Amino acid sequence: MKGKKSKEPISIKKYIPSEVEGKWQKIWKKERLYSPDIRGAKKPFYNLWMFPYPSAEGLHAGHAFASTGSDIYGRFMRMQGKDVFQPIGYDSFGIHSENYALKIKQKPQEVVERTTKHYEEQMRSLGHGYDWTRTVTTSSPDYYRWTQWLFLKMWKAGLAYKKKASVNFCPSCKTVLADEQVIDGKCERCQSIVGKKELEQWFFKITNYADRLLEGLDRIDWSKRVVIAQRNWIGKSEGMKIKFRTEDGKNLEVFTTRPDTLNAVTFLATSKFYEEGSKEKIGKFSGNYAIDPLSDRKLPIWDTNYVAPDYGTGIIMGVPAHDERDMEFAKKYHLDIVKKEPDETLWEKIEREGWGKKHTNYHLHDWLVSRQRYWGAPIPMIDCPKCGWQPVPEGDLPVLLLNISDYVPEGTGKGPLANHEEFYKVKCPNCKGEAIRETDVMDTFVDSSWYYLRYPSVNVNSNFELPWNPEVTRRWLPVDLYFGGAEHSVLHLMYARFVTMVLHDLKYLDFDEPFPKFYAHGLMIKDGAKMSKSRGNVVNPEDYINKFGADALRLYLAFIGPMDASPDFRDTGIEGMYRFMGRVWRLYQNHPTTPTLRGVGENQILTKMHQTIKKVTEDIQAFRYNTAIAAIMEYVNLLTEIVKSEKGVTGSAEKVKSLETLALLLAPFAPHLAEEVWVEVLGQPFSIHTSSWPKYDSNILQVDQVEIIIQVNGKLRGQLVVDSEQSKSGQVIEKLARQDERVSKWLEGKVKNVIFVPGKVINFVL
Ligand code: ANZ
Numbered sequence: 140m141k142g143k144k145s146k147e148p149i150s151i152k153k154y155i156p157s158e159v160e161g162k163w164q165k166i167w168k169k170e171r172l173y174s175p176d177i178r179g180a181k182k183p184f185y186n187l188w189m190f191p192y193p194s195a196e197g198l199h200a201g202h203a204f205a206s207t208g209s210d211i212y213g214r215f216m217r218m219q220g221k222d223v224f225q226p227i228g229y230d231s232f233g234i235h236s237e238n239y240a241l242k243i244k245q246k247p248q249e250v251v252e253r254t255t256k257h258y259e260e261q262m263r264s265l266g267h268g269y270d271w272t273r274t275v276t277t278s279s280p281d282y283y284r285w286t287q288w289l290f291l292k293m294w295k296a297g298l299a300y301k302k303k304a305s306v307n308f309c310p311s312c313k314t315v316l317a318d319e320q321v322i323d324g325k326c327e328r329c330q331s332i333v334g335k336k337e338l339e340q341w342f343f344k345i346t347n348y349a350d351r352l353l354e355g356l357d358r359i360d361w362s363k364r365v366v367i368a369q370r371n372w373i374g375k376s377e378g379m380k381i382k383f384r385t386e387d388g389k390n391l392e393v394f395t396t397r398p399d400t401l402n403a404v405t406f407l408a409t410s411k412f413y414e415e416g417s418k419e420k421i422g423k424f425s426g427n428y429a430i431d432p433l434s435d436r437k438l439p440i441w442d443t444n445y446v447a448p449d450y451g452t453g454i455i456m457g458v459p460a461h462d463e464r465d466m467e468f469a470k471k472y473h474l475d476i477v478k479k480e481p482d483e484t485l486w487e488k489i490e491r492e493g494w495g496k497k498h499t500n501y502h503l504h505d506w507l508v509s510r511q512r513y514w515g516a517p518i519p520m521i522d523c524p525k526c527g528w529q530p531v532p533e534g535d536l537p538v539l540l541l542n543i544s545d546y547v548p549e550g551t552g553k554g555p556l557a558n559h560e561e562f563y564k565v566k567c568p569n570c571k572g573e574a575i576r577e578t579d580v581m582d583t584f585v586d587s588s589w590y591y592l593r594y595p596s597v598n599v600n601s602n603f604e605l606p607w608n609p610e611v612t613r614r615w616l617p618v619d620l621y622f623g624g625a626e627h628s629v630l631h632l633m634y635a636r637f638v639t640m641v642l643h644d645l646k647y648l649d650f651d652e653p654f655p656k657f658y659a660h661g662l663m664i665k666d667g668a669k670m671s672k673s674r675g676n677v678v679n680p681e682d683y684i685n686k687f688g689a690d691a692l693r694l695y696l697a698f699i700g701p702m703d704a705s706p707d708f709r710d711t712g713i714e715g716m717y718r719f720m721g722r723v724w725r726l727y728q729n730h731p732t733t734p735t736l737r738g739v740g741e742n743q744i745l746t747k748m749h750q751t752i753k754k755v756t757e758d759i760q761a762f763r764y765n766t767a768i769a770a771i772m773e774y775v776n777l778l779t780e781i782v783k784s785e786k787g788v789t790g791s792a793e794k795v796k797s798l799e800t801l802a803l804l805l806a807p808f809a810p811h812l813a814e815e816v817w818v819e820v821l822g823q824p825f826s827i828h829t830s831s832w833p834k835y836d837s838n839i840l841q842v843d844q845v846e847i848i849i850q851v852n853g854k855l856r857g858q859l860v861v862d863s864e865q866s867k868s869g870q871v872i873e874k875l876a877r878q879d880e881r882v883s884k885w886l887e888g889k890v891k892n893v894i895f896v897p898g899k900v901i902n903f904v905l
């Protein structure tokens with residue numbers, strides 16, 4: 140045909156992502172491809188990603204990065220023959236969504252309804268294999284009735300209590316915060332400097348579980364940095380509390396982890412001038428002395444800024460000879476320094492003489508769960524003037540959150556519900572007299588502390604006595620792989636472990652670790668900085684899906700770095716991925732008519748194919764998606780070259796096999812493209828996502844070997860057998876040749892020149 144420029148067959152179709160992706164998403168939904176048989180699955184695999192806060196209008200690319208990472212693994216396991224359950228939902232109650240609602244001056248109810256819809260659309264368009272028939276929304280009454288149920292269980296087990304304490308208070312969010320929500324002295328949500336207030340608050344006794352939480356860390360397979368963070372947060376220190384008599388006849392108690400250094404104590408220090416984060420140590424002599432029980436020496440008592448009031452006893456014994464901080468302080472104020480070797484026998488002596496007692500101190504404090512806010516699950520407790528605190532009877536749950544329009548927090552120490560008599564004026568469940576309902580609500584981290592227990596039982600006939608179906612729970616839990624951000628190390632991940640342990644001890648669950656395997660993904664950045672609205676560098680995944688399709692975006696997100704790194708998002712990278720997909724597509728479009736692989740190409744491809752299967756399999760298992768994709772790219776390059784070189788005959792079995800394998804390897808990363816070529820081009824039965832993952836044959840893995848001749852002054856002195864990759868590098872070959880004994884003895888003289896012909900010969904000229 141005249142004027143036709145392209146050499147490609149006329150039949151070639153253009154790849155239009157929006158058509159292909161929309162089509163398969165519909166079919167997957169209709170076929171319920173991602174909804175496993177919850178009651179009957181034989182090989183259950185619970186693949187969980189931390190559910191998002193709907194705290195903006197839509198998802199950002201960081202969500203897309205993390206959720207894609209989780210989805211790739213789920214798809215891989217499905218192709219391993221597992222019944223994969225991959226649920227999704229919304230952590231929609233609490234300060235995150237509420238702060239957003241306050242900011243845009245809309246009711247949280249309306250905001251959450253709108254944003255969760257949009258999140259769902261976006262997540263569907265990414266093509267993730269979620270079971271959309273079982274979702275949870277923590278702000279809906281059929282969920283939070285069970286959050287309230289959990290509170291009642293804590294109360295009945297003696298693990299919930301209300302007490303007055305000096306607690307963290309965010310002046311901007313106008314509520315108290317848990318210790319875990321204060322990061323470097325700032326509010327986790329709004330970054331305001333957090334102050335202290337004396338307030339009466341509800342706590343969960345997580346400290347009862349400090350040792351269990353520590354021990355469990357040895358039994359679970361978690362990202363290292365998260366295990367370390369939990370260990371440090373729990374902060375177990377074994378030591379002693381030692382009593383010192385003062386000259387004016389009082390007793391002071393110190394906490395020390397080094398009673399063996401009591402023989403070198405020279406002063407005591409209090410926390411009177413404590414300042415968080417102070418750099419320079421400052422102190423003032425109180426005028427008072429304590430007596431060293433060991434030697435009757437007089438020890439000056441100093442009021443200082445470097446002893447924390449809420450750790451240990453808030454008083455320390457100063458041992459400059461063995462403690463750097465004490466040394467710094469002693470030097471500054473010219474205090475005595477006694478140099479004595481530590482004495483291990485003092486541990487025993489101190490106890491024997493009655494000066495002190497062994498004491499284990501923890502950094503972990505009880506979990507503060509009440510919030511003076513509107514958007515949360517009401518705490519199901521009633522304060523009766525006659526009977527004291529009474530739990531709401533289980534049958535009366537949920538305590539519905541009143542729909543009000545004055546939901547803005549006032550910062551009075553009480554939440555907005557405290558302005559509503561119709562909410563708090565109730566009868567005591569015990570004596571039926573007038574009583575007052577608690578008007579604080581629960582922190583969002585209570586909602587998320589148990590959601591993974593709920594998912595499999597959503598829409599399973601419930602007996603209304605438990606938040607889950609016990610049989611279903613036995614089949615699916617604990618979670619097989621939990622995937623999420625490391626920023627939740629000591630928040631959600633600690634709380635969820637605690638709650639699971641409590642429910643286990645109360646005989647509701649037969650396991651006590653919810654997430655035996657947890658993988659912490661990295662944080663995506665843009666232009667070198669964390670994505671945030673204020674920086675104006677938030678990437679909306681929709682823009683890219685519309686332009687290049689979900690598969691290109693998924694491939695790109697998985698390719699930009701190892702999953703636990705902090706990859707930088709770049710537009711040009713996605714364009715590159717889009718072009719790569721075009722190359723893959725053309726490979727299949729050429730499939731029926733182009734020449735194929737006989738002779739050299741056939742062997743080369745077979746080896747490469749098995750190598751690629753091995754590499755991709757191992758890399759996915761280790762979350763190295765980037766190098767898995769790189770291996771697939773190499774394989775595609777080779778296939779493209781062979782196809783171009785027009786060797787062999789049409790439609791050989793090997794060729795088809797090599798293209799089938801390519802589709803299977805691509806399926807976790809580019810699920811739409813893979814399904815399209817699998818079904819429409821290769822004519823394989825639907826669906827590629829339930830087909831078996833390819834296996835490699837280790838006999839075919841050997842790389843091509845090449846022989847290199849080694850010459851000295853042009854004379855043959857040896858040869859090297861190396862793989863073809865190595866045979867191209869002069870540096871590598873020279874090094875190997877010099878190490879060869881047969882050659883090295885000829886190289887005593889000065890080598891003037893080295894001539895290297897890649898893949899063939901190396902010649903040393905003396
Ligand atoms: C004497 C001593 C000698 C100490 C020595 C250490 C080394 P961890 O491991 O973090 O628990 N300490 C006790 N209470 C403190 C407080 N409220 N604020 C600041 N420091 C405090 O640390 C326990 C050690 O930290 C204790 O043991 C005490 O100093 C100090 F060679 O006592 B030590």
Ligand code: ZN
Pocket residue numbers: 309310311312313326327328329330331
């Ligand atoms: Zn705040």
